[in-house]
């Protein structure tokens with residue numbers, strides 16, 4: 001893979017780096033009254049406004065030239081058509097196939113489409129039977145609670161969606177359990193009647209320590225509390241790509257909902273991993289979520305690069321993170337319903353693109369993924385916005401707003417929206433003028449994107465999430481890295497397994513570094 005820095009297109013952009021950094025965003029508006037129209041893109045009720053970035057038309061052309069030089073469109077097509085683009089794991093990457101409506105033309109082959117439709121139908125039948133109380137728990141009581149046990153990609157997506165659309169929930173109440181410390185599981189078990197609870201064990205690998213530990217606990221609870229021999233068969237359901245290990249846990253693999261190896265964990269909420277969404281909101285809402293994502297997929301596949309929302313969002317990110325060295329990025333949704341968004345995007349963007357070697361294994365020549373963080377507005381305004389306005393580092397912000405709240409939600413988002421727009425304006429304009437002390441002045445010229453959803457509903461949420469998935473793809477394509485493996489995550493897991501017996505006191509801490517040995521000694525001392 002040619003290093004990005006060796007391409008003439010990047011070199012041209014880089015030679016203008018200082019001018020771009022100094023570019024007054026306000027001056028771009030002064031020069032071009034139509035700038036908002038030209039630097040915003042709308043796809044089916046989702047608007048991206050990237051006009052408050054230091055990007056002139058000429059710079060946009062340079063960015064697009066970089067995208068062409070990196071063959072972003074060809075790389076995209078290779079993903080969509082099921083080529084094995086995840087080279088380090090020799091896998092195709094087909095989360096987009098999960099969102100093709102039944103019978104509609106997709107990009108990948110027909111076998112995959114049939115498999116997707118079959119799993120989706122099975123999920124819908126089962127969810128309907130549970131929601132309509134035909135399929136009950138082992139003692140004949142209806143299922144009113146679901147405990148979703150999973151972590152990372154087997155947790156964050158369904159959690160985000162169910163929190164976002166909670167007012168639409170008309171099915172069993174879903175409780176999420178990810179952490180291994182037992183806190184969430186204890187809370188969930190305390191809130192649930194075991195005879196009316198379905199436990200979902202969601203794990204692509206079915207080997208993740210946290211998930212397996214919580215699954216054992218939850219299954220023991222069911223066995224203890226439900227007087228029926230077939231309680232596990234009736235009230236525990238596995239969602240996994242590793243059916244063999246389902247048997248090892250004492251469950252019937254024939255009852256499990258399958259995942260495929262061509263779906264990455266952080267891209268999996270559209271698969272059977274989203275079963276809790278279907279249970280809570282119903283199959284129609286799940287379909288709407290998929291439809292919204294598919295609309296974004298079609299747009300990503302078909303729109304010219306310059307009016308392609310994920311392409312432009314990805315290029316803006318590369319400009320900020322790599323060209324201008326802005327190593328962190330804030331995401332601030334202006335609705336409490338999207339409070340999980342920054343956590344979701346942390347996994348999506350940082351696990352995908354927190355890489356320092358390219359697809360050939362050679363060191364990349366420039367910085368890749370920036371740190372992603374944030375919380376909802378307006379509470380975030382009263383916490384970290386001071387640093388956004390006056391800190392020494394420029395932190396690009398993605399604002400996310402909704403024109404209409406989720407159906408059934410009380411409260412008017414008008415007030416919130418005023419704050420959202422004002423913050424983007426304030427970051428750009430700054431505050432200057434006679435009579436202001438240095439402490440009172442705000443430098444301004446700080447970039448932001450605004451994403452505005454016509455309404456917070458399943459369809460737009462699907463589009464929003466798919467947009468960020470494709471943004472990660474575009475960034476990775478430009479950087480020349482593989483967005484679909486995550487070997488870095490493995491290291492700590494292995495070390496934790498080695499340390500556990502030492503911390504427990506069964507093994508002597510021989511050969512450890514001084515810090516780890518010291519921490520273990522102190523922990524053991526304090527634990528008593």
Ligand SMILES: O=P(O)(O)OC[C@H]1O[C@H](O)[C@H](O)[C@@H](O)[C@@H]1O
Pocket residue numbers: 151152153154202203204205206207208211265266351486489
């Ligand atoms: O679904 P599982 O196999 O249990 O994996 C859960 C999570 O494990 C790891 O942390 C991976 O890095 C994530 O990508 C994955 O989503």
